[in-house]
Amino acid sequence: MRELCVAVVGATGAVGREMIRVLDEGRIPVGKLVPVASERSAGRTVSFAGREVPVMRIDEGDFPRWTEGVDLALFSAGAEVSRRYGPLAAGAGAVVIDNSSAFRMEKGVPLVVPEVNANAALDRPRGIIANPNCSTIQLVVALKPLHDVAGLGRVVVSTYQAISGAGARAVAEMEDQARDWASGRPPIARVLPYPILFNLLFHDVKEGSDTEEETKLVRETRRILGLEDLKITATCVRVPVQVGHSEAVNVEFLRPISAAQARAALAAAPGIQVLDDPGERRYPLPRDIAGTDAVYVGRVREDPSAPGALNLWVVADNLRKGAALNAVQIARFLLDQGSL
Amino acid sequence: MRELCVAVVGATGAVGREMIRVLDEGRIPVGKLVPVASERSAGRTVSFAGREVPVMRIDEGDFPRWTEGVDLALFSAGAEVSRRYGPLAAGAGAVVIDNSSAFRMEKGVPLVVPEVNANAALDRPRGIIANPNCSTIQLVVALKPLHDVAGLGRVVVSTYQAISGAGARAVAEMEDQARDWASGRPPIARVLPYPILFNLLFHDVKEGSDTEEETKLVRETRRILGLEDLKITATCVRVPVQVGHSEAVNVEFLRPISAAQARAALAAAPGIQVLDDPGERRYPLPRDIAGTDAVYVGRVREDPSAPGALNLWVVADNLRKGAALNAVQIARFLLDQGSL
Numbered sequence: 001m002r003e004l005c006v007a008v009v010g011a012t013g014a015v016g017r018e019m020i021r022v023l024d025e026g027r028i029p030v031g032k033l034v035p036v037a038s039e040r041s042a043g044r045t046v047s048f049a050g051r052e053v054p055v056m057r058i059d060e061g062d063f064p065r066w067t068e069g070v071d072l073a074l075f076s077a078g079a080e081v082s083r084r085y086g087p088l089a090a091g092a093g094a095v096v097i098d099n100s101s102a103f104r105m106e107k108g109v110p111l112v113v114p115e116v117n118a119n120a121a122l123d124r125p126r127g128i129i130a131n132p133n134c135s136t137i138q139l140v141v142a143l144k145p146l147h148d149v150a151g152l153g154r155v156v157v158s159t160y161q162a163i164s165g166a167g168a169r170a171v172a173e174m175e176d177q178a179r180d181w182a183s184g185r186p187p188i189a190r191v192l193p194y195p196i197l198f199n200l201l202f203h204d205v206k207e208g209s210d211t212e213e214e215t216k217l218v219r220e221t222r223r224i225l226g227l228e229d230l231k232i233t234a235t236c237v238r239v240p241v242q243v244g245h246s247e248a249v250n251v252e253f254l255r256p257i258s259a260a261q262a263r264a265a266l267a268a269a270p271g272i273q274v275l276d277d278p279g280e281r282r283y284p285l286p287r288d289i290a291g292t293d294a295v296y297v298g299r300v301r302e303d304p305s306a307p308g309a310l311n312l313w314v315v316a317d318n319l320r321k322g323a324a325l326n327a328v329q330i331a332r333f334l335l336d337q338g339s340l
Numbered sequence: 341m342r343e344l345c346v347a348v349v350g351a352t353g354a355v356g357r358e359m360i361r362v363l364d365e366g367r368i369p370v371g372k373l374v375p376v377a378s379e380r381s382a383g384r385t386v387s388f389a390g391r392e393v394p395v396m397r398i399d400e401g402d403f404p405r406w407t408e409g410v411d412l413a414l415f416s417a418g419a420e421v422s423r424r425y426g427p428l429a430a431g432a433g434a435v436v437i438d439n440s441s442a443f444r445m446e447k448g449v450p451l452v453v454p455e456v457n458a459n460a461a462l463d464r465p466r467g468i469i470a471n472p473n474c475s476t477i478q479l480v481v482a483l484k485p486l487h488d489v490a491g492l493g494r495v496v497v498s499t500y501q502a503i504s505g506a507g508a509r510a511v512a513e514m515e516d517q518a519r520d521w522a523s524g525r526p527p528i529a530r531v532l533p534y535p536i537l538f539n540l541l542f543h544d545v546k547e548g549s550d551t552e553e554e555t556k557l558v559r560e561t562r563r564i565l566g567l568e569d570l571k572i573t574a575t576c577v578r579v580p581v582q583v584g585h586s587e588a589v590n591v592e593f594l595r596p597i598s599a600a601q602a603r604a605a606l607a608a609a610p611g612i613q614v615l616d617d618p619g620e621r622r623y624p625l626p627r628d629i630a631g632t633d634a635v636y637v638g639r640v641r642e643d644p645s646a647p648g649a650l651n652l653w654v655v656a657d658n659l660r661k662g663a664a665l666n667a668v669q670i671a672r673f674l675l676d677q678g679s680l
Binding site: 278283 | 643
């Protein structure tokens with residue numbers, strides 16, 4: 001198989017670093033890695049295949065040089081960067097898989113979770129494929145096999161999202177707060193709006209009363225599942241955890257499904273690990289699953305408050321399956337299909 | 341007004357200490373405080389009204405001495421202690437307000453949140469009044485005014501519960517884990533089943549698939565609201581926060597209610613503070629409300645996924661309104677009614 005030239009744009013961020021780690025695991029053949037970042041990261045290097053690779057600047061001197069010969073460009077440097085450079089990289093011949101929110105709801109840009117709608121990635125008239133938001137990915141992976149069995153009626157989601165979802169600097173800020181707390185110093189918040197150590201936070205609201213994260217979760221879930229009118233509502237909360245998003249999901253179904261049937265359908269589905277024996281204190285927790293690939297589902301319970309409703313607890317590494325791994329899995333699918 | 345002799349049983353625990361702080365705020369006239377605890381706390385003192393008061397032992401030498409002349413006994417030393425000594429204290433003439441789960445579902449023992457069902461406290465044939473579980477109290481305070489306006493249809497709750505709900509030793513363990521983390525040492529879990537720093541946890545499951553906390557929340561909510569068949573389901577999660585339980589609450593109503601109507605009903609209800617301007621990042625967070633009295637409600641949002649449904653975010657200090665303050669408010673009500 002031919003080796004790919006892969007650019008990672010946003011190579012020094014939380015997701016970019018995870019993308020390079022995932023690429024280094026050999027899931028797709030990478031002949032050349034091109035790490036790209038903003039001026040802030042000028043002069044830095046990233047480790048890949050046992051070597052230090054210098055980071056290229058996205059603009060000025062290094063553009064368009066870094067796009068030359070790139071087969072695959074994984075973007076995770078924010079929506080503005082994607083909007084500006086994504087089409088340029090695609091125009092230069094790369095398949096762009098974009099982890100930002102820039103194109104997720106745009107026509108002509110498929111929004112893809114391989115376990116759910118892999119084939120959508122084959123039809124990409126603009127050369128760009130959108131990687132969904134972290135909290136969406138793990139939700140749709142868990143909902144899909146249940147939808148196939150019983151049909152989704154209404155979904156109520158409450159999230160418990162790790163701080164790495166706000167970026168590497170937010171994690172560093174939380175960890176600084178922990179060190180400051182241990183030394184008796186007050187917490188300082190510069191990246192996030194309030195201290196997150198021993199606290200909870202919300203994402204920001206741009207318009208209306210839902211946060212942007214809640215709006216993304218609702219819209220992206222509908223689009224990926226191909227259920228435009230899916231009844232779904234979300235409350236998204238940041239918790240003081242470094243890595244691993246958790247979701248309490250209540251689902252009403254169109255046709256009856258027992259907890260046992262749901263567990264069986266989930267266990268048979270791709271990308272899911274069922275971990276469900278609460279009497280033995282076996283359930284997925286973020287600390288335990290960080291660094292792994294699967295979407296973990298536990299605490300599958302029948303909910304007698306509505307006919308045929310279930311509660312689920314869904315946990316995944318938000319940097320891996322929630323971002324970097326999903327992007328690389330899309331690339332793997334394209335390779336297997338001869339589409340990259 | 342006559343001054344009361346008040347025993348606090350479990351005086352050295354997280355809730356017991358908060359009870360003594362709340363009593364020290366002068367909400368009821370306390371002529372004499374009798375702190376009571378297990379053998380483990382023998383020889384300790386507690387601060388009250390500017391003095392150090394020696395802790396009496398619940399058993400052997402100090403029993404039944406500590407019950408003598410006690411008008412009001414506030415219990416928070418676990419269900420076993422309440423089952424054994426609650427009836428003895430009541431038999432000795434005290435009004436017992438019990439914060440454990442021992443009597444909450446028992447006939448002849450009212451389960452009381454003053455804002456919701458204060459009058460129930462007047463009918464206590466066994467001399468015992470049960471104080472509800474922390475996560476229940478703040479939920480029913482928020483639900484009651486909405487139920488009065490629009491009628492509760494179905495409630496889906498996901499909780500974000502502070503570690504003080506597991507006791508003072510659990511908080512100390514989490515804080516030790518933070519200090520250990522800052523010093524590069526691995527976390528140690530002895531009180532809670534797994535490390536809670538930078539993690540989430542569940543309460544234990546005794547039977548079935550719901551945790552005990554989830555079962556309490558469902559049953560107690562129904563009992564306090566007097567809605568035996570209320571459709572309600574809960575997922576209860578512990579988060580690494582010292583004080584302050586938060587709840588994401590989705591409510592379907594029997595009659596339509598707008599977010600604005602709900603906010604107005606909540607703002608007019610006793611014991612509630614509405615804090616709801618997410619565009620200005622105003623919403624209740626545990627770090628901000630710890631140490632205060634109210635049940636805070638924010639993020640009141642219409643939920644288009646079901647007719648007339650709303651999302652709410654409900655936060656309260658689990659040691660105060662969730663336990664100690666609620667117990668003292670019951671006593672205050674009894675005093676005002678001439679029933680203590």
